[in-house]
Amino acid sequence: MARTSGSTASETGPKVAQAALRLFAQYGYAAVSMRQIAQDVGVQAGALYNYVPDKQTLLFGLLRDHMTDLLAARKLCIQSDDPGQALLTFVTFHIDFHLARPEAVFLSYMELRNLTAENFAVIEGLRKSYERELEAIIAAGCDQGYFDVRDAKIAAFAVIGMLKELQTWYRAEGRLDAKEIHALYWEMIAKMVGMARSA
Amino acid sequence: MARTSGSTASETGPKVAQAALRLFAQYGYAAVSMRQIAQDVGVQAGALYNYVPDKQTLLFGLLRDHMTDLLAARKLCIQSDDPGQALLTFVTFHIDFHLARPEAVFLSYMELRNLTAENFAVIEGLRKSYERELEAIIAAGCDQGYFDVRDAKIAAFAVIGMLKELQTWYRAEGRLDAKEIHALYWEMIAKMVGMARSA
DNA sequence: CTTTTATTTGAACGTGTGTTCAGTTAACGG
DNA sequence: CCGTTAACTGAACACACGTTCAAATAAAAG
Numbered sequence: 001m002a003r004t005s006g007s008t009a010s011e012t013g014p015k016v017a018q019a020a021l022r023l024f025a026q027y028g029y030a031a032v033s034m035r036q037i038a039q040d041v042g043v044q045a046g047a048l049y050n051y052v053p054d055k056q057t058l059l060f061g062l063l064r065d066h067m068t069d070l071l072a073a074r075k076l077c078i079q080s081d082d083p084g085q086a087l088l089t090f091v092t093f094h095i096d097f098h099l100a101r102p103e104a105v106f107l108s109y110m111e112l113r114n115l116t117a118e119n120f121a122v123i124e125g126l127r128k129s130y131e132r133e134l135e136a137i138i139a140a141g142c143d144q145g146y147f148d149v150r151d152a153k154i155a156a157f158a159v160i161g162m163l164k165e166l167q168t169w170y171r172a173e174g175r176l177d178a179k180e181i182h183a184l185y186w187e188m189i190a191k192m193v194g195m196a197r198s199a
Numbered sequence: 200m201a202r203t204s205g206s207t208a209s210e211t212g213p214k215v216a217q218a219a220l221r222l223f224a225q226y227g228y229a230a231v232s233m234r235q236i237a238q239d240v241g242v243q244a245g246a247l248y249n250y251v252p253d254k255q256t257l258l259f260g261l262l263r264d265h266m267t268d269l270l271a272a273r274k275l276c277i278q279s280d281d282p283g284q285a286l287l288t289f290v291t292f293h294i295d296f297h298l299a300r301p302e303a304v305f306l307s308y309m310e311l312r313n314l315t316a317e318n319f320a321v322i323e324g325l326r327k328s329y330e331r332e333l334e335a336i337i338a339a340g341c342d343q344g345y346f347d348v349r350d351a352k353i354a355a356f357a358v359i360g361m362l363k364e365l366q367t368w369y370r371a372e373g374r375l376d377a378k379e380i381h382a383l384y385w386e387m388i389a390k391m392v393g394m395a396r397s398a
Numbered sequence: 399c400t401t402t403t404a405t406t407t408g409a410a411c412g413t414g415t416g417t418t419c420a421g422t423t424a425a426c427g428g
Numbered sequence: 429c430c431g432t433t434a435a436c437t438g439a440a441c442a443c444a445c446g447t448t449c450a451a452a453t454a455a456a457a458g
Contacts, residue, residue, distance in 0.1 A: 004424075203405075253446075
């Protein structure tokens with residue numbers, strides 16, 4: 001047997017990425033075999049290599065695309081000169097973007113160590129450039145007297161940590177919807193950075 | 200060849216656990232082979248099975264011991280009826296305990312999904328009982344009017360998240376020592392829970 | 399010194415791994 | 429309808445995996 005009826009690269013290609021994303025997120029990169037991915041796609045393992053040079057590059061592609069999407073979406077946010085507004089925008093954007101793609105987010109946190117050194121450096125660079133935006137907002141808010149934190153870098157880490165943890169407990173069918181989560185987190189974060197009651 | 204000179208179970212046993220902890224934390228459970236662990240111990244792979252029934256149980260044992268240690272150490276904390284003091288104690292304890300054993304902490308966050316369903320349930324139960332302590336402290340502080348948070352459960356998650364993130368950036372040789380980290384995190388957390396300026 | 403016990407080796411088992419590729423069939427272009 | 433290209437199969441490669449176990453040696457006990 002050979003080419004299967006109805007098969008086109010434009011359909012199989014995305015299926016490969018989706019299956020890999022799903023399986024890597026669920027079981028971990030090292031625990032998922034190319035044959036499992038192939039089965040999920042509905043194809044033999046050999047066929048995957050029409051779409052991906054190797055397993056490592058498959059993982060890297062998923063992480064890089066996720067980070068690229070994140071930064072691209074972030075650029076579309078309306079940026080504000082007011083630090084309070086800028087922080088609110090960042091937090092709201094972060095929550096929406098991340099809650100919408102839990103698997104990619106999970107993968108990006110969990111599988112960094114399975115990247116080669118070179119690939120890791122690329123992803124890490126993208127991640128840092130995102131997190132530095134938050135740090136810059138907090139630092140600016142301090143300089144301008146809107147916020148009150150002793151260490152902007154640590155405060156940024158704290159906010160990132162809070163938001164990361166959100167990923168671990170949020171369920172779409174859960175007690176809180178996105179709107180309530182926005183409100184709760186914004187309340188906590190605004191207090192934490194000592195935001196003056198204006199904005 | 201067979202038994203090597205100087206070999207005793209009381210030395211090799213702990214070595215196995217240490218090597219597994221180190222390697223699992225660094226490369227991930229699925230990516231580390233029993234032969235790698237054996238090499239780190241300085242022994243052939245077969246010898247590991249004098250100390251561990253299988254790889255899964257080895258992982259489970261590491262995680263369970265970590266959680267057991269955590270809960271035991273926590274019990275030794277002096278508990279306070281004052282919510283502010285109780286929260287401060289919790290935060291300080293958490294930071295000290297976790298910064299002292301980064302590998303076990305990392306493993307406990309990363310390798311939960313590589314546990315069998317039964318083993319996972321055990322670890323998850325231990326973890327929840329720890330995190331519920333924090334939630335109870337925050338809830339009590341709210342009830343008694345010391346704290347001001349809209350949702351104690353979410354606030355507890357937020358604090359846990361902040362502290363988890365600390366693990367990812369802290370380096371012993373870094374800019375901040377434990378004392379400064381205590382102060383910075385306590386400041387942020389006290390503000391976040393809307394703590395009245397007394398305690 | 400002899401016997402017993404503790405500890406490890408080294409080979410083997412069956413299975414699974416990522417990856418390659420010649421061969422085969424489906425879809426497409428002329 | 430034919431030739432070309434696109435897509436996939438299925439087998440194979442060399443190697444690594446977790447685990448078992450008889451045999452062998454070291455340490456401990458008597």
